[in-house]
Amino acid sequence: MKTKNYLLLLGTSLLLGFSACDTSEDVVPPCTVTAPDDYTFEVDGSSTVAFGGQTARLSMVEEILTILNGGTTDLASLNEMYADGTGFAGAGLDASNKQLRSKTAGYQTAVVKAYVQGQFDDMLADYVNNVVPNLGQSAAAGIPGMIDNRELNAKGMEIDQLFAKGLIGALTLDQVVNGYLSDAKLGNSDNSTRDVNVDANSTTMEHYWDEGFGYVYGLEPDILNPNYDELGGSETSSAGSLINKYLGKVGNYRTDVYSSFVEGRQGIVEGCDEVRDAEAADIKVALSAVVMTKAESYLRSAADAIDESAAYFHALSEGYGFILSLQFTSDADGNPYFTHSQVYEMLETLEAGNGFWDRTDAQLIQMADDINAVSGL
Numbered sequence: 399m400k401t402k403n404y405l406l407l408l409g410t411s412l413l414l415g416f417s418a419c420d421t422s423e424d425v426v427p428p429c430t431v432t433a434p435d436d437y438t439f440e441v442d443g444s445s446t447v448a449f450g451g452q453t454a455r456l457s458m459v460e461e462i463l464t465i466l467n468g469g470t471t472d473l474a475s476l477n478e479m480y481a482d483g484t485g486f487a488g489a490g491l492d493a494s495n496k497q498l499r500s501k502t503a504g505y506q507t508a509v510v511k512a513y514v515q516g517q518f519d520d521m522l523a524d525y526v527n528n529v530v531p532n533l534g535q536s537a538a539a540g541i542p543g544m545i546d547n548r549e550l551n552a553k554g555m556e557i558d559q560l561f562a563k564g565l566i567g568a569l570t571l572d573q574v575v576n577g578y579l580s581d582a583k584l585g586n587s588d589n590s591t592r593d594v595n596v597d598a599n600s601t602t603m604e605h606y607w608d609e610g611f612g613y614v615y616g617l618e619p620d621i622l623n624p625n626y627d628e629l630g631g632s633e634t635s636s637a638g639s640l641i642n643k644y645l646g647k648v649g650n651y652r653t654d655v656y657s658s659f660v661e662g663r664q665g666i667v668e669g670c671d672e673v674r675d676a677e678a679a680d681i682k683v684a685l686s687a688v689v690m691t692k693a694e695s696y697l698r699s700a701a702d703a704i705d706e707s708a709a710y711f712h713a714l715s716e717g718y719g720f721i722l723s724l725q726f727t728s729d730a731d732g733n734p735y736f737t738h739s740q741v742y743e744m745l746e747t748l749e750a751g752n753g754f755w756d757r758t759d760a761q762l763i764q765m766a767d768d769i770n771a772v773s774g775l
Contacts, residue, residue: 428672433664436622437611437656441592441599447621448597448605449612452573454494455501456616456638459565461486462498463639466525466558467549469533473526480522502568503726505576510725510738514568517722518561525549525557539755546708553753559715560722562639567689567723570613570641575682575728578610579662584674589666603666607674611659614642614685624656641685648688655684679730686727686735690773693720697766701759714754714762721745724769735772744768 439446462479470476478485483497503514529542529551537543537550548556577583589603597605611621617638618624624637637643646652658677665673696717703710721744724736744765748757 429665429668429670431661431664431668431670431673433661435660437615437660437663438622439604439663439667444599446592446598446600446604447608447611448600449608449616450597451494451496452609452612453616454491454496455498455569456613456640457488458483458486458491458496458498459562459569460617460639461488461491463558463562466522466561469530469549471526471530473523476522476526477519480518498565498569501573502565503572505572505580506726506738513738514722518564518568521557521561521564524551528552529557539752545706545711548708548711550711553749554711554714554755555718555753556712556715559712560719563692563716563719564722566640566644566720567726571685571689571723571728572726573613574610574641575685576726576732578606578613579678579681580732581675584678589669601666604663607659607663607666610681611663614645614655614659617642624652641688644688644692648691651684651688655681658684682728682732683730686729687773687775689720689723689727690735690769691775693717693724694766694769694773694775696720697762697769700757701762701766704757704759704762706755711754714748714757717762718745718748721748721765721769 437447458479462476465476465479475485479498481497481499483494484492486492499515499518502518503511506514529549532542533544533549535541535543537545537548537554539554540552542551544550549558550556583606584603587601587603587606589601592601593599598608600608615621615624615637624642645655658680662674662677662681665671665677696713700710700714700717703713721741724744725734725738725741727735729735747761747765748754750756
């Protein structure tokens, strides 16, 4: 069992200040919780944890990514899958009544949401209309085609990498840090009434927290023992292609984020808002740090492979997707590390002219340095 005492967060000076206060007024210290070792939460022997909708959406992403690497020419089917949540081969996905497009940038302003959703629509159309018909030729500046095993559009971009890394921010990060773990959602939800949803005998607040957890761990075979390898998974990891895949690749976030989800959920169970809010803040910062670190590292990797090799286009495609995701990051107070405008200045720089074909190592290193200046990582 693990115990955190949030009284320590107040600091010595504040404690000294308390000693000088009028002792006629009772001072209630912040609460503590004793959390389980894993994500086990039950009432009367039954689990109160449920996040089926998140698992369904993550599974939908996996199926779309497989198609984007398989040369499909059916744009209508891709649009149906992304926008309507139907047309999937995966068991139960069509009947889940879940969609991806409506949740993309779902906690942004209407203008930003529409813009970002349009970007993902354009990715699907570009792949089907421009990339697939030209897979029999070599890619070149302004010409879609193949370089080794990489399928490139006219700008030198791999659409599946843009789509996947972009959804790390626009779907999973946005839903977790700007949605389910936000003050607006948690602070205004009920935590006293059980059996308020059809998924589990949980309170509304508990269920919100579980849904945030589900966007990270929803494809884990066993949430009590997350199925990472030491590097956080491979391209075909059962844990999925989105944020969960990268937790083990940056610092200690693999264990830190899981621990924070457990501690915060216990804080909700025990009615300790201080613990809940502190752990939510830790999760926001940690997940954002993963995205910022990968955006920077892929830019540097691309700069190192600037000889127009397959490795260069692959790394920069991943970097582009992570840069798109930067606008969905959040610091501990709920503020983005990068604004929508800042992100699109970077993306426009990468797309200028013939796109990746025209970039220089100096440009990519400068962009990586600019990201690092904000993240401090």
